[in-house]
Amino acid sequence: MKIAIYSGSIPSTTFIENLIKGVASEHEVLLFGKQTAHVKYDSPNIKIYGTPKNKFANVIMTLFRVLKLMVLYPKRFVLLWKELKIYEGEYKRWNILSRLVPVILNKPDVFHIQWAKDIKQWVFLKDKFGVKLVLSLRGAHINYSPIADEELANTYKQLFPKVDRFHAVSQAIALEAQKYHADKDKIELIHSPIAKPTFDAFRVFEKNNSDGFHIVSVGRFHWKKGYKYAIDAVKLLKEQGVQIHYTIIASNVVSEAVLFQIHQLGLENEITIMKGLPQEILFKKMQSFDAVILPSLEEGIANVVLEAMALGVPVISTDCGGMAEVVIPNKTGWLVPVRNPEALVQAVIELSQTSESELQNITKQAHEFVKLHFNAEDSIKQFLELYREIVN
Numbered sequence: 378m379k380i381a382i383y384s385g386s387i388p389s390t391t392f393i394e395n396l397i398k399g400v401a402s403e404h405e406v407l408l409f410g411k412q413t414a415h416v417k418y419d420s421p422n423i424k425i426y427g428t429p430k431n432k433f434a435n436v437i438m439t440l441f442r443v444l445k446l447m448v449l450y451p452k453r454f455v456l457l458w459k460e461l462k463i464y465e466g467e468y469k470r471w472n473i474l475s476r477l478v479p480v481i482l483n484k485p486d487v488f489h490i491q492w493a494k495d496i497k498q499w500v501f502l503k504d505k506f507g508v509k510l511v512l513s514l515r516g517a518h519i520n521y522s523p524i525a526d527e528e529l530a531n532t533y534k535q536l537f538p539k540v541d542r543f544h545a546v547s548q549a550i551a552l553e554a555q556k557y558h559a560d561k562d563k564i565e566l567i568h569s570p571i572a573k574p575t576f577d578a579f580r581v582f583e584k585n586n587s588d589g590f591h592i593v594s595v596g597r598f599h600w601k602k603g604y605k606y607a608i609d610a611v612k613l614l615k616e617q618g619v620q621i622h623y624t625i626i627a628s629n630v631v632s633e634a635v636l637f638q639i640h641q642l643g644l645e646n647e648i649t650i651m652k653g654l655p656q657e658i659l660f661k662k663m664q665s666f667d668a669v670i671l672p673s674l675e676e677g678i679a680n681v682v683l684e685a686m687a688l689g690v691p692v693i694s695t696d697c698g699g700m701a702e703v704v705i706p707n708k709t710g711w712l713v714p715v716r717n718p719e720a721l722v723q724a725v726i727e728l729s730q731t732s733e734s735e736l737q738n739i740t741k742q743a744h745e746f747v748k749l750h751f752n753a754e755d756s757i758k759q760f761l762e763l764y765r766e767i768v769n
Contacts, residue, residue, distance in 0.1 A: 380764055381407040381485035385495065387427050388416040391656070392569045392680065393491055397423060399570070399757030404764070407485050409476070426479040439475045446482050453481050456505045473498060487511060487764050489544075493518035494529065496536050503539060509767045512537075514545045514554045514564070515677040517601065520698060523557060533557035541767045544760070546677040547699020565763050569680055570753035575687045578660055582689050582740045583733065585667045589620030590729045592693075593666040595659065595681045596673075598632045603672035603695065603715065605638060610672075610721035612642045619726065621647060624666070628653030663690055668728055673697050674715050683751055686710070686743035691736055693724045703750075709743035 380400055384393050387410050400406050401422040412427030429435045447454045457477060461470045480488070480502065488502050489511040502508040523530035534557050537543075543564040545551035551564045585591050596602050604625060614621045623644075625635075631650050639648050654662060663669060669685035669692050676698040683703065685692050692710040694700045695717075704710040711728060713720035728736075 378404045378487065378764065378768060379407055379483075379485040380404050381409060381480065381488045382491070383409055383488060383495070383499070384491040385410040387412045387425060388414060389491070395570050395572055395753055396757070396760060399753060400760060400764075402757075403761055407483055409480050424483070426483055428475050428479070435475055439471075439478060442478045442482055443474070446478055450482070453484070453506070457481055460501050460505070477501070481506070484508065486768050489513070489764075491515075493533065494522065496540070497532055500536050500539055503541075509541045510539070511542050511544060511763065511767070512540045514543055514550050514559070516546075516550075516698070517675060519550050519553050519557075520675045520677075521601070530557060533559075542763055544763070547702055549699040549702070550677050565759065567756055567759045567763070568751045569678060569683065570756035571680075571683055571687050571747060571751045572753050575660065575684055576744070576748055576752070578664075579687060579689045579744050580664055582691065582737050584736070585665070589622050590668075590725065591622050591624070591666045592668045592670050592725065593624045593626060593663060594670050594672065595626045595663070596671075596679075597629045598627050598635060601673060601675045603674045604635055606716055606718050607670060607672040607721060608635070608638050608642065608644065608648065609718035610725065611644055611647050613718055613722045614725060615644070615647060617722070619729075621725070622649070623647060623670075624649045624651060626651045626653060626659065626662070660684065660688055664688055666690065668693055668725070670721070670725075671695060671700070672721060673700075676700055678703055682710075683747050686740070686747045687751075689740045689744055691728055691740055692743065693721065693728065703746070705746075707739075709739065709746050 382397050387408050388394055397406055401420040406423045408425045411430060429438055461474060464470045464473050484506055485508060487509045488499060490496060490499055491513050493512060496512060503510050523533055537557055537559045543559055545564050545566050546569055548566060551566060555561055594607060611621055611623045639645060663685060669690050671679050671682050671694040673695055674697055678699040682692050682694055686709060692704060694704040694710060694712055695715045696712050697715050701712060704712045706712050711724040713724050
């Protein structure tokens with residue numbers, strides 16, 4: 378079976394890369410999209426058909442692929458040519474052509490779209506070539522993008538009924554997708570897989586011996602991450618005399634809003650911003666903190682919380698998206714309402730006053746919970762079964 382796993386970028390996120398490697402154990406995996414960096418896979422089953430970033434190289438590669446398509450599969454070329462006519466403007470048509478032609482040239486049995494916003498250009502594969510479509514439901518693309526964009530919402534309502542199967546990262550997001558006419562009987566709940574080395578890195582929790590209580594958030598600077606509310610919570614904790622230090626680790630540029638808020642509240646000594654770290658170093662760094670905090674307004678299920686739980690670090694999370702499915706109060710962590718600095722303050726104080734033995738018990742339960750429900754081996758088996766079902 379030929380499975381295309383499409384995110385639009387090669388290489389992709391950790392979750393998608395784990396999926397690629399897992400599926401390649403049994404099937405040929407085709408990768409399409411813009412190649413942003415050199416990547417080499419151990420499996421011969423993984424085939425890369427990337428689109429070069431360089432414009433000149435892109436033109437040469439696309440023209441070569443078009444010529445090859447015309448010679449080998451002239452009927453496919455005719456269908457592609459007709460499809461391009463629905464797009465307005467030569468530049469737009471060229472961009473669509475450069476994306477579509479490698480896929481049509483190497484027609485897969487299953488085309489797995491990782492981001493819902495991409496659905497419009499790929500329904501053509503099902504309508505004209507009978508390719509089975511799988512669509513992943515995750516985060517922003519379902520939870521708030523269609524709320525902010527009425528045209529996108531209408532596109533979802535029109536095209537979701539054509540999708541053969543949906544993959545939802547949480548039960549909450551599966552329910553949200555049904556508002557846009559996703560068939561509930563076609564939605565498969567498959568949790569984001571956490572790789573075995575992450576579980577192997579588990580360490581029995583020990584309280585930080587340094588002065589104060591040290592918490593960390595990991596994630597890009599974006600309004601949905603809710604850093605504003607975590608920073609407000611640090612201010613409240615400081616006013617209550619709690620010795621607190623908050624670190625934010627992010628790979629992108631810090632926003633002006635965050636820098637201004639920190640300065641305006643006089644928290645330069647209480648808050649540190651760090652650049653993103655390689656995963657192995659990041660995990661060790663996370664284990665040096667007293668807690669990982671997720672102050673988000675929206676998530677599917679945040680990988681950073683799953684990783685913290687797998688590593689043995691206490692977690693405080695807002696009750697957004699599917700987070701309540703994994704962060705269970707008094708069992709696997711602390712769960713607080715969104716946009717509520719006071720609730721974050723209370724959770725931090727409760728966690729800091731919890732005994733080390735009780736925290737060890739909670740982090741052990743969290744580790745076992747994630748290991749049971751989010752291990753990569755089981756998730757990959759579910760994806761393989763999903764692909765087999767829709768093709769057969």
